[in-house]
Amino acid sequence: MTQPPYRWPDPDRDYMNGAFIPGGADYPARWQAQAAAFRSALGSRAELEQPYGPAPRQRFDLFLPEAAPRGTLIYVHGGYWHLFDKSLWSHLAAGALGRGFAVAMPGYTLAPEARLAEMTAEIAAACRRVAARIPGPMVVTGHSAGGHLAARMGCADLALPVARVVPISPLTELGPLMATAMNATLRIDEAEAAAESPARRALRPGTTAHVWVGAAERPAFLWHARTLAEVWDCPWTATPDRHHFDVIEALENPASALCETLFQGL
Numbered sequence: 001m002t003q004p005p006y007r008w009p010d011p012d013r014d015y016m017n018g019a020f021i022p023g024g025a026d027y028p029a030r031w032q033a034q035a036a037a038f039r040s041a042l043g044s045r046a047e048l049e050q051p052y053g054p055a056p057r058q059r060f061d062l063f064l065p066e067a068a069p070r071g072t073l074i075y076v077h078g079g080y081w082h083l084f085d086k087s088l089w090s091h092l093a094a095g096a097l098g099r100g101f102a103v104a105m106p107g108y109t110l111a112p113e114a115r116l117a118e119m120t121a122e123i124a125a126a127c128r129r130v131a132a133r134i135p136g137p138m139v140v141t142g143h144s145a146g147g148h149l150a151a152r153m154g155c156a157d158l159a160l161p162v163a164r165v166v167p168i169s170p171l172t173e174l175g176p177l178m179a180t181a182m183n184a185t186l187r188i189d190e191a192e193a194a195a196e197s198p199a200r201r202a203l204r205p206g207t208t209a210h211v212w213v214g215a216a217e218r219p220a221f222l223w224h225a226r227t228l229a230e231v232w233d234c235p236w237t238a239t240p241d242r243h244h245f246d247v248i249e250a251l252e253n254p255a256s257a258l259c260e261t262l263f264q265g266l
Helices: 022-043 092-097 116-133 145-152 175-177 192-196 217-231 248-254 257-263
Strands: 046-051 059-063 071-075 102-106 138-143 164-168 210-212 236-239
Touching: 022 046, 022 092, 046 116, 046 192, 059 071, 059 116, 071 116, 071 145, 092 102, 092 248, 092 257, 102 116, 102 236, 116 138, 116 145, 116 192, 138 217, 138 248, 145 164, 164 192, 164 236, 175 192, 217 236, 236 257, 248 257
Parallel strands: 071 102, 071 138, 138 164, 164 210, 210 236
Antiparallel strands: 046 059, 059 102
């Protein structure tokens, strides 16, 4: 594993996850294979490419438990808002399915085609569409940039039927991202940072929250997690020995502490 040379300050280094994770480059292919095998094994209980809007990526995959769902978990994928798609993460539905919840994994239009505010609106539309399909409480989670979008679903400026949000390794304050090279793609400006940073928004009354992060993540991600937890006055958990790429593996296990946290109080 070759890490980038140290410079300070270096905003890009702060958000380089793979460079600090042994075998980091191998994870996407592994996720893709696990997700495809999971969908195949689930058979007719995997309802793929369900539309929630007219754009090509405005689709969600719906995974159903064996009995009538107790409610729904929505999982929003990461990739710094410009990488990946919903098809890599299907296997992460296993834990919630084992607890009797349906799982919806929405896609969304990526940067530079869409701005972050548009992505927020798309995920909100997906939440409304899924709520119309599956009765019961809705929990929204997501990882990294998806954690940002999951946190936005808990913000008071949005009227949504969301009972609980559990952002995982979320990006919660967008100001620092403006100094990174990837902002040439994201195009975050001062106005969008103010409007779309969950850490600058109140938690919606009636919606509960818990922020999750790996204790072995880059310091910037620990800062983002703690910052949101302080602003929202909600619990946060730093899972020992977990980094940015393996912290989400607990979603596969119905008995994991993360799955317990997702549905706490429901």
